[in-house]
Amino acid sequence: MEIESHYRQLEGLYHTANIQDFYSGSTILVSRDQAEITLPADSKFFHGAAAVHGSVYFKLLDDAAWFAAASIVQDYFIVTSSFQINLLRPIKEGILKSKGKIRSASRQLIIADSVLYNQKGKEVAFGTGQFMRTSQPISALDGYKQL
Template identity: 65%
Template sequence: MSTKPEAHHRKLERLYLSANVQQLFSGSSIEVSHSKAEIKLPVDSKYFHGAQAIHGATYFKLLDDAAYFAVASLVSDVFIVTSSFQINLLRPVNAGTLRAVGTVRSISKNLFVAEATLYNERGKEVAFGTGQFMRTNQPWESLEHYELKLNNKN
């Protein structure tokens, strides 16, 4: 596939926003660029644990997604998957907007390493993580929301 990088990045953004799981994370946004991704999510009490702060599962999702899409920005032929992810939670958040920034650290033929940092609205680091990502054999074009299909055109 010879998709221009910017076109691939826009397709990845559309894929992210159209995923079913995003119905649970309404209001999130994503910006993908070369080896980097930034995701924002307004804090909502629906993400809180019993002590009224963001649950770690939300931290994980934002960190994993930011690192994942940083790697995906470099892989324009096939879908990738997370093979492992290490997360470190530093401080609670219960208001504002969360911002996750993912960047690629290491590239090999089939294994990529990326890191992500999660910030609160004041720019204070609240969590970070490092993940490993692998190529699959599934072409991006086979994914329903990667390619914009109009009418009966494929």
């Protein structure tokens, strides 16, 4: 399979996941060893102090790192086996941008880092995840279609 096709199919997998109905307005761009996701801040993501809830930070960081890791695995679905997140400052408005990139990779384990930025480009959170291959072929997933 052509690698660019794999990246576009991963983007399709992201957009067709049911969870994305809640995170409307999100975009993704996958390339070799990296991924970038954007999401407009929306009050439906706010906790009681009127700022974006940490669960949204986690989703954006995990997704960016996961798709960076998935960019180099064309045969099997991978899963997050561990993820560490660090929250630095609140977000109340604007476009959130998460960038993920691979730190290291072996046949058994991929480690990827991600950083979340506010609209001004200031770092608001970061994380590191570990990702492992499953026995499920990625081509068997409904959202991952051949182009």
